[in-house]
Amino acid sequence: MRIKVDPDLCEGHNRCFALAPDLFEVDDYGLSSAVNDGVVPPGREEQARLAIDNCPEFAISVVDED
Amino acid sequence: MTDAPETCPVHDWATDYDIFDPGYVRDPAPVWDELRERCPIAHTERWGGSWMPTRYEDLQQLVKMVPALSSRSAVVVPPSPELREVLVAEAKKYGSENPPITADPPEHQPFRRLILPFFSPRAVEEQIPYTRELCNSLIDGFAGKGEADAAADYAQQITPRVIAHVLGIDPARADDFVTWVRGILELGQTQPEMRIKYRGIIRDFFQEMVTERRRNPRNDAISTLIEAEVAGEKLDDYKVVGVCFLLLVAGIDTTWSSISASLLHFATHPQDQARLRAEPELLPMAVEEMLRFYSPVTMGRKVMEPVEVGGVDMKPGDKVLLNFPGANRDPAAFEKPDEVILDRKRNRHMAFGLGIHRCAGSNLARMEMQVALRTWFERIGPFELVDPDAVTWAGGQVRGPRTVPVRFAAA
Numbered sequence: 001m002r003i004k005v006d007p008d009l010c011e012g013h014n015r016c017f018a019l020a021p022d023l024f025e026v027d028d029y030g031l032s033s034a035v036n037d038g039v040v041p042p043g044r045e046e047q048a049r050l051a052i053d054n055c056p057e058f059a060i061s062v063v064d065e066d
Numbered sequence: 067m068t069d070a071p072e073t074c075p076v077h078d079w080a081t082d083y084d085i086f087d088p089g090y091v092r093d094p095a096p097v098w099d100e101l102r103e104r105c106p107i108a109h110t111e112r113w114g115g116s117w118m119p120t121r122y123e124d125l126q127q128l129v130k131m132v133p134a135l136s137s138r139s140a141v142v143v144p145p146s147p148e149l150r151e152v153l154v155a156e157a158k159k160y161g162s163e164n165p166p167i168t169a170d171p172p173e174h175q176p177f178r179r180l181i182l183p184f185f186s187p188r189a190v191e192e193q194i195p196y197t198r199e200l201c202n203s204l205i206d207g208f209a210g211k212g213e214a215d216a217a218a219d220y221a222q223q224i225t226p227r228v229i230a231h232v233l234g235i236d237p238a239r240a241d242d243f244v245t246w247v248r249g250i251l252e253l254g255q256t257q258p259e260m261r262i263k264y265r266g267i268i269r270d271f272f273q274e275m276v277t278e279r280r281r282n283p284r285n286d287a288i289s290t291l292i293e294a295e296v297a298g299e300k301l302d303d304y305k306v307v308g309v310c311f312l313l314l315v316a317g318i319d320t321t322w323s324s325i326s327a328s329l330l331h332f333a334t335h336p337q338d339q340a341r342l343r344a345e346p347e348l349l350p351m352a353v354e355e356m357l358r359f360y361s362p363v364t365m366g367r368k369v370m371e372p373v374e375v376g377g378v379d380m381k382p383g384d385k386v387l388l389n390f391p392g393a394n395r396d397p398a399a400f401e402k403p404d405e406v407i408l409d410r411k412r413n414r415h416m417a418f419g420l421g422i423h424r425c426a427g428s429n430l431a432r433m434e435m436q437v438a439l440r441t442w443f444e445r446i447g448p449f450e451l452v453d454p455d456a457v458t459w460a461g462g463q464v465r466g467p468r469t470v471p472v473r474f475a476a477a
Binding site for chain 2: 011012013014015017018019026027028029030050053054055056057058
């Protein structure tokens with residue numbers, strides 16, 4: 001599974017980082033990006049979906065389901 | 067409650083709503099539900115006139131309408147003529163008073179970037195030990211009595227001290243800060259003379275802090291703001307004072323409302339209380355659900371260019387209430403929106419707003435709620451509300467319980 005954060009939509013709510021600190025990193029302004037080029041380690045898919053489902057700006061999406 | 071403004075009964079919420087109506091302040095959700103069905107963007111002439119959207123999707127659109135909707139006046143009730151004169155003269159001379167919250171692009175972003183690092187996840191983590199110690203010492207004060215006011219003795223005591231600690235001002239003045247902020251945001255909404263009085267007190271307080279730090283810089287937020295540059299220039303005192311004003315005022319009764327509302331919820335919902343006690347790992351999600359269900363903040367915008375939202379034409383000069391609390395109860399966006407589900411999996415709530423003005427202090431607020439609730443649950447056994455009739459609420463653009471008397475086994 002691969003995910004991405006749209007930098008034009010992210011407003012730094014940090015919901016993704018709070019839910020899955022191993023999948024995202026945030027800068028000093030709270031802006032988020034997916035670590036490891038968005039590749040979700042096996043077994044962490046549910047956490048990734050949780051992050052997607054809790055982003056108030058709809059900024060996170062799945063690039064690749066596999 | 068004696069502080070509540072006088073209001074006339076409302077007969078039609080679609081055309082004549084009143085955000086200060088006592089019944090609405092206590093429980094606004096039935097009104098939002100009715101409006102969403104019948105007239106999703108309501109209007110009133112009361113309190114200077116405004117629009118009030120109730121649908122999630124309309125709020126999503128409205129927050130993106132920048133600069134057609136201006137943040138210059140985030141408080142919807144118009145100021146008194148006297149204050150208006152002061153504000154207009156100052157705006158002409160200095161620009162936005164409390165950037166970034168009262169600023170529009172392009173002035174907004176550089177100020178936002180100045181304050182966001184104070185509230186990054188890393189910066190907020192440094193405030194945890196202080197917050198935990200503070201919560202424990204407050205509980206030490208009432209644990210042995212078997213009763214407390216969860217709002218006045220606890221929630222209200224936490225947030226002014228934490229923001230004082232962040233800013234580098236004396237936490238021992240917490241009672242003053244609470245009085246000042248209530249003067250601006252609670253009483254000041256409907257009593258213009260309060261707004262002008264406490265605005266002056268807060269500005270004078272920070273002016274003194276700024277003057278002192280220009281002479282003797284410290285390692286704190288005020289000194290950081292004094293040293294900061296926007297567009298290659300240092301900020302003048304007016305702006306430094308204005309930003310400090312914002313950080314103090316925005317950081318107190320908002321989060322205090324959320325902590326009080328959460329404790330009121332758990333005091334009156336024993337099943338949820340027992341569940342959180344049994345499954346403390348749910349706390350972060352439970353905090354998000356409390357934020358959704360009891361969202362305290364409604365921001366205001368002023369229409370600068372004609373816009374159309376949800377079939378309604380808004381004209382320049384109109385005001386809009388960004389009703390984030392109402393949107394957070396929209397069944398189109400949330401399953402069973404009128405139920406508290408502590409481990410709600412899909413919770414894209416907008417309690418902190420959306421878009422470029424997303425609450426800059428949201429990480430701090432979440433941390434305070436988590437630490438306050440965790441410490442309370444660790445130290446206080448099963449608790450219940452003493453008297454439902456004794457609960458009082460503040461409403462308008464910041465809503466939350468102000469008196470929450472609870473009892474528990476003395477320890």
